[in-house]
Amino acid sequence: MNIYINGQELLLEPEQAILATALSLFLNDDQVKRSFAVAVNGDFVGKDSYSNTVLQSNDSIDVLFPIVGG
Amino acid sequence: MSLNIYGQELKSRLLIGSALYPSPQIMKQAILASQSQVVTLSLKRQNPADKSGAKIWQYIQEIVEQCQGHLLPNTAGCKTAKEAVTLAQMSREIFQTDWIKLEVIGDDYNLQPDPIELLNASTQLIKDGFKVLPYCTDDLVLCQRLYDLGCQVIMPWASPIGTGKGLMNPYNLETIRLRLPQATLILDAGIGKPSDACMAMEMGYDGVLLNSAVALADNPVLMAKAFASALDAGEQGYVAGIMQQRQTAHPSTPTLDTPFWHQN
Numbered sequence: 001m002n003i004y005i006n007g008q009e010l011l012l013e014p015e016q017a018i019l020a021t022a023l024s025l026f027l028n029d030d031q032v033k034r035s036f037a038v039a040v041n042g043d044f045v046g047k048d049s050y051s052n053t054v055l056q057s058n059d060s061i062d063v064l065f066p067i068v069g070g
Numbered sequence: 071m072s073l074n075i076y077g078q079e080l081k082s083r084l085l086i087g088s089a090l091y092p093s094p095q096i097m098k099q100a101i102l103a104s105q106s107q108v109v110t111l112s113l114k115r116q117n118p119a120d121k122s123g124a125k126i127w128q129y130i131q132e133i134v135e136q137c138q139g140h141l142l143p144n145t146a147g148c149k150t151a152k153e154a155v156t157l158a159q160m161s162r163e164i165f166q167t168d169w170i171k172l173e174v175i176g177d178d179y180n181l182q183p184d185p186i187e188l189l190n191a192s193t194q195l196i197k198d199g200f201k202v203l204p205y206c207t208d209d210l211v212l213c214q215r216l217y218d219l220g221c222q223v224i225m226p227w228a229s230p231i232g233t234g235k236g237l238m239n240p241y242n243l244e245t246i247r248l249r250l251p252q253a254t255l256i257l258d259a260g261i262g263k264p265s266d267a268c269m270a271m272e273m274g275y276d277g278v279l280l281n282s283a284v285a286l287a288d289n290p291v292l293m294a295k296a297f298a299s300a301l302d303a304g305e306q307g308y309v310a311g312i313m314q315q316r317q318t319a320h321p322s323t324p325t326l327d328t329p330f331w332h333q334n
Contacts, residue, residue, distance in 0.1 A: 006115040034124055037113065037160035042152065044159035062115060064160055066127040068097070069112025069144050070087030070231070070281035 001057040012055065019045060019053035022061065036065050071305065073277050074254060076169070076201040076222055078140065080107045083271070083301050085142065085256060086294075087281025094129045096290055104284065104294035107139035110171055112146050113160055142203065144171040149184070151191035158195055170195060171225070171258075171279075172204040180230040185212045189219065196220045205258050208242035210249055217253045224253050225279060228270070229260030232282045236266040240273070247274045264293075264300035271304025272312065 001017065003010050005026045012022060019040065024032070038045050039062045045053055055061075073080045085108040091097035101109060111130055116123050134141055143161035148154040151174060158170040174191055176184025183206050195202050196219060204216050208226040216224055226246055229235035237243060238260070247255060257270040258279040267278045278301060287293035 030121065030124065031116070035127065035164045037163045039156050039160060042156055044156050044163075046163060064113035064157075064164075065116040065123050066130070066164060067112050067114045067116075067123055068087075068089040068091075068126055068130070069110050069146055070089045 001055075003055055003057070003059045003061060005061045006063055017055045018051065019055060019061070020050040022055060023050065023063065027063065031065070034065060036063050038063055071309070075108070075140075075203070080140075082106050082108075082298070083277040083305060084108075084267075084297060085110065085258075085277060085279035086284065087279070088126075088130055088133075089281055090285035091290060092285075094126055097285070098129050098133050100284055100290040100294040101133050102137060103291045103298070105137070105298045107137050108142050108279075109134055109139055110142045110144050110279070110281070111165075112144050113157060113164065140169065141165045141167055142169050142171050143167070144205075145173045145191075148174050148191075149176070149187070150174065151187045151194065154187070154191040155194050155198075158191075158200060159198070162200070168199060168201045170200050170202055172202050181232075182230065183207055183227075185209065188212075189215055192216055192219050192221055203256070208239050208246065210242065210246050213246050213250060213253070217250055222254055223256060224250065225256045225258035227259040228257050228266060231259045233260050234262030234283060234286075235260050236262050237269055240269070243270070243275075244273050264296045267297055268300040268304035268307075271301055272307045274308050277301075 001012055003012060041060055073083045082105045084104055084106040086101055086104050086106040087110045088097060143165050145154040145157045148157055154174050172191055174184050174187040175181050188204055192202050192204055202221045203223045203225055204221050205225045206212055213224045229238040254276045256277040256279050257275050261267055261280040261283045270278050284290050284293045
């Protein structure tokens with residue numbers, strides 16, 4: 001099935017349809033170690049829920065990192 | 071005299087942004103020179119190929135540690151209460167703070183806050199335990215509503231974000247100060263020069279939040295120092311009690327015993 005992470009399409013096998021798995025496929029080694037937060041379809045998902053959040057086809061995931069701001 | 075934000079006492083009345091500086095090094099020098107203890111920042115998407123963000127985040131952490139300061143994440147770019155609430159929740163997890171500079175933009179041209187969405191977002195965030203610092207227009211009734219909801223800190227704009235136009239409507243800002251004496255009022259956005267910040271403090275505002283005025287100066291570090299001095303001057307002027315304006319001239323020099331050439 002297809003999902004979208006930060007606007008990029010990602011193809012997942014059925015057994016990979018878990019948020020923690022999708023993040024591990026999308027993020028590189030450097031990013032995994034850094035501070036980030038996640039929303040699925042516009043709803044915040046806390047870190048302790050990554051491994052039990054089941055993804056559906058066409059889900060849209062946002063992975064956000066700290067940046068400068070005013 | 072200190073600034074109180076949701077019970078947190080701060081030595082400086084300046085809140086400063088971390089964007090638009092010529093380099094991360096100058097950002098760090100300028101923020102430290104400003105003596106601010108509150109640094110704003112944000113969250114954005116970043117794709118795996120982009121490695122620029124990590125260093126900036128490291129700099130900001132160093133700054134906050136050095137000035138014994140606080141992070142103030144914003145919800146920049148949000149246009150609905152739903153987006154802003156989600157972004158605030160994400161920020162709280164990363165930055166470990168309940169403080170949120172709430173921005174909900176209603177117009178792309180002047181980046182004017184949407185008052186309806188702002189109130190809706192504030193309501194939800196306060197219920198969820200956030201300490202909300204809403205960025206709003208200089209509308210008295212909106213500020214009153216935000217305060218009534220539980221926003222102890224209100225941040226009306228001086229003028230649209232990034233314009234540097236200064237205080238567009240001093241009357242509105244003074245009225246907000248007069249009518250909300252218990253609120254912590256921080257003038258946010260549109261500040262262009264140190265005298266703008268000084269004017270806000272002379273009105274009795276509790277603080278000023280700015281970014282572009284320092285970051286886009288020819289010499290951001292020197293400008294940061296100038297703003298620190300301007301806030302001090304304005305605050306001292308307000309506390310000292312500014313004289314009443316008078317319609318007619320009054321001689322400063324005593325007129326008693328005026329010399330002979332005035333006697334004809």
